[in-house]
Amino acid sequence: MPGTVLLLAASPVGKGCLVDAASVLPVLAAVPPAVLAGTDTANVVELADPLEPQAVLTRLRAAAAAPGPLTVFVAGQLQLDRKQRLPHLALARTTPSTVRYTGFPWHWFREELRLRAPGTTTLLLDLHADAETWGWLRGRGLECGAGVAAYGRVAPPAGRRKVAAPTYMKAIATVLRSGGRPGPEQLHQTALARIAGEGEVGDLVLWGAGPVPGAVPGAGPVPGTGAGVPGGFAPAAPAAPAAPAAPAAPSVPASGGGAPGSPPPALDGPRPRTPDGPAGDPHAAITAAVQAGDHSAADALAARLEHGALVAHGAGSEEALHWSEVRADLAMFAGDAERSCRTWMAVAEARLAAGQPADAAPVEAAVDRAHHQWGRVTDRNRARDLGPALAELRGRVPGRRQGALDHVREQLRQLQTQG
Known part of the structure; x- marks a missing residue:
């Protein structure tokens, strides 16, 4: 099966730039797509600044x-x-005062990848942080999501008025261009070994699968040895010499959503333990059903899990809200924008009723997604019926995008005028 590769390099323009991120893209682009993906064939999408x-x-x-x-x-x-x-990934227009609106929230990575089957997704990260963010990360780590294999490093500021280079990612590209395709862990270790002598001390090193509950960032054995907590951070140290490259084992399947021009997605809630699906994970069974086009079976499974979570934990619990969010996404995948919109609005109302503030990321995300799905309802009568409730909710949860409430009101006026 063909693989997909997303190459993303981003940093602010001007004095706020800490790393010349885009300088790595020509090196990565010189690697054959199949080698980047670890598959026989692959499609590559590149985003530069x-x-x-x-x-x-x-x-x-x-x-x-x-x-x-x-x-x-x-x-x-x-x-x-x-x-x-x-934490946000800073983009070209990002400044310290506009991060909330011009940066890419890190939890969006986790949200967009959450419905993919475990073991199908690999992240390779070369990130730099300003002093404030560096201190925050050392206390909390950087979460990439359950079932996602994440490898890389986060480095502190290089120094006053000094722009760093993405040396870890360039080392990754160099290894891949040299022939063969080592697996992600060996690729990571080899890259660490290549940059160990370049004086980049104090880095946080990330490796393994999604974060493990109870893992303490900054603890554990020296990275580069293959030991330690999967997905955790540890202080960088000279890496052990890498073994010769071996042929890679590729990743595997997916699922997701699409949306023009609006919504920040919702944060991923805790995933309840259940016997459904491979290895006790019902998400894999739901993903398989969606990929097979059996949307009703996927929703039926999610509905059973939602009901079980409601009985066990209550209506406002993260366990129940997680499955409600999954059902909203499933409605979107099935092309039922109206049901998706109604479900996202119900999720937002439930979070607000549970005492979450209107500017909490999960609340904003639910309303933004409801807004987006409303815009995809093709039946004018149904869209007109949904509009007042969305406008009322938008009034309480304006979100990050300026003019969101005005947009709902204007669209609703047009729908009412057109009868």
């Missing part, structure tokens, strides 16, 4: 929806927004 977070979101969603292994290469810098203190 994108201006808008929505443009990145659209490309990421399209890549996540591709029915095959997905490998995402990200070079850039991380910054915290001033309001919610969440």
Whole structure:
């Protein structure tokens, strides 16, 4: 099955730039697509210094929806927004005061990849952080999502007025261009070994699958040895010499969503343990049903899990809300924009009723997705019926995008005028 590769390099223009992220793209682009993906054939999408977070979101969603292994290469810098203190990938127009609106929220990666089957997605990351974000990361780590294999490093600022180079990612590209395709862990270790002598001390090193509950960032054995907590961070140290490259084992299948010009996605809630699906994970069974085109079976399974979570944990619990969000996504995949819109609105109302603030990321995300799906309802009567409830909800949850409430009101006026 063909693989998909997303190459993303982003950093601010001007004095806020910490790393010349785009300089790695020509080196990566020189690697054959099949080698980048670790598959027989592959499609490559390249994003160089994108201006808008929505443009990145659209490309990421399209890549996540591709029915095959997905490998995402990200070079850039991380910054915290001033309001919610969440990490964002800084884009070309990002400044410290506009991160919330011009950066790409890191949790969007986790959200867009959450419905992919475990073991199908690999992230390779070469990130730099300003001093404030660096301190935040050392206390919390960087979450990439359950079932996602993430490898890479995060480096502190290189120094006053000094722009760093994405040396880890360039080392990755050099290894891949040299022939063969080592597996991601060996590729990661080899890249660490290549940059170990370049004086980049104090880095955080990320490796393995999605984060393990209870893992402590900054703890564990020296990276580069293959030991340690999967998905955790540890202080960088000289890596052990890498073994010779071996043929790679490729990744595997997917699922996702699509959306022009709006919504930040919702945060991923805790995934309840259940006996359904391979290895006890019902997400794999749901993903398989969606890929087979059996949307009713996928929704029926999610509905059973939602009901079980409601009984066990209550209506406002993250366990129940997670399955409601999954059902909203499933409605979107099935082409039922009206049902998806109604479900996202119900999720937002449930979060608000549970006491979550209107500017909480999961609440904003649910309303933004409801807004987006409303715009895809083709039946004018149904869209007109949904509009007042969405406008009322939008009034309480304006979100990050300026003019979102005005947009709903204007569209609703047009629908009412057109009768």
